[in-house]
Amino acid sequence: MFLLRRQSHNHHEDDSAQQEEKYRISVRAALGFLSGRSLKYCNDACLRRYLEARNWNVEKSKKMLEESLRWRTTYKPEEIRWHEVAHEGETGKVSKANFHDRLGRPVLIMRPGMQVSTNVSPCTKEKKNVLNLPEGQEQMSWLIDFTGFSLNTNVSVKTARDIINILQNHYPERLALAFLYNPPRIFQAFWKAVRYFLDPKTSQKVKFVYPKNKDSVELMKKFFDIDNLPSEFGGKATLEYDHEEFSRLMAEDDVKTAKFWGFDKKPCQITNGQHGAEVAPEPIPVARPVN
Template sequence: MFRLWSTSHQQEDDPLNHDAKINELKAAIGPLSGRSLQFCTDACFRRYLEARNWNLGKAKKMLEETLKWRSTYKPEEIRWREVACEGETGKVYRASFRDRSGRTVLILRPGMQNTVSIDNQMRHLVYLIENAVFNLPEGQEQMAWLIDFTGWTLSTTVPVKSARDTINILQNHYPERLAVAFLYNPPRIFEAFWKIVKYFLDNKTFHKVKFVYPKNKDSVELMKQYFDEENLPIEFGGPAILNYDHEEFSKLMNQDDVKSAAFWCPDDKPPHWAHGRSGAEVAPEPVSLTPAAS
């Protein structure tokens, strides 16, 4: 039995076997055109296979559901002007720094919730996930999340249904895009909410969620393995000043919108990254929004 398990495990880790699986998934999905063709790079096929432990049937179903979702939700068509009001408080934004692996970093501050429309909140989050992916450097496919619980209360938390929808979108339509999510110093009352939400997470995503408490040395050291300490805002135990400037961030997003619109060409011509490269080379470097404290 050990020999059978060992052989199977070796096949899963075999790059040649992975390439064969990717080709099988391509054939199973069939001919694509337009934005679906742009979306389905080799790297994309790999992420969906990894998310389903290289099970071809499950990966095919997952990818087909994403293509259907993208054709109706059209996340690549959301523009900052449509969701800017959601971002006025800086409740979700792309950080001016990357993690140690060069990943894009999203900062989430649920205590800064400023609206009541769940649909608009979701579009705002999807927009920023798309933007984070768009700004990944070449060779990097994942982002990191830093979640600050300053000011969070049960009255400002999102409904459970909204949390479930968020998790569904992240897990099922952006598989293997999240590298790690650090929940920094959540209050004790968050535990009740977490006990419900965690059941919506699949096993892979669950293990990417890390709780960090300032008085817990091990959790703090774990976070420092991912981030240069001088980049971290005070709210995350670092020396930098978190100074979200909505006007400056809006300028940055509007610039990215122009580049994104050009990138998602409406015709059927394969884009310049059709061989698995990301669009990072056309995205600007983040503008500094969190200058270090002097």
């Protein structure tokens, strides 16, 4: 009986994998001919994320991908380098944790109370918030500490909307869960305005956590090892931000990004007084001609 159940389970997994492959093939066919960075971006894992974000609807997934490809052609997020935005990270408002959640996912720590700039470019924000994930890891968890948060340190609703648009529409299914730890009452009005821009699926990933609430405490224990979790989030560890160390990690991230996109193999040129990778223009996706 156990053998039959196991065989049935394996058969179901095979069917699911085959069905997923059919969806990916359909999206590729719908997109038409791709080249350059667009082709490299649309790998199997990418197609799966867009399909999942649109409930496996091929036409909607194709439209979403086309919009992302146009956005990437315009803003070229893969060309942003840490030294260009490092000054915004000096306060430690965004950093990569030295621990993972219980499912092995990377963790980003955000401290909006340390926001000092009132004019943050959404694309710059994207560079800091969406790190290259380790191979085989598709999602990340966010821990958001509201210590020091006030209306003076908060970003505008417009900026928040633009950031949400980038993360939600151009980096689908990258966020596993976002834990908003002990947000003050003044955040509620901001949240009501921002929540309007979240799709239902993303909204469900946002968890409000309060240290005196038993369910909140259990939720944190479910997803994090309390011994590794900083005390700011109800854990036992000490959170220390080392800007030099974080900059080193981000510089390593830049090297990985350059290697992935092939920038490390291109000659350097002087751009605005600085050395930069010489990058060929991104070809515009066109439909393959029909014979």
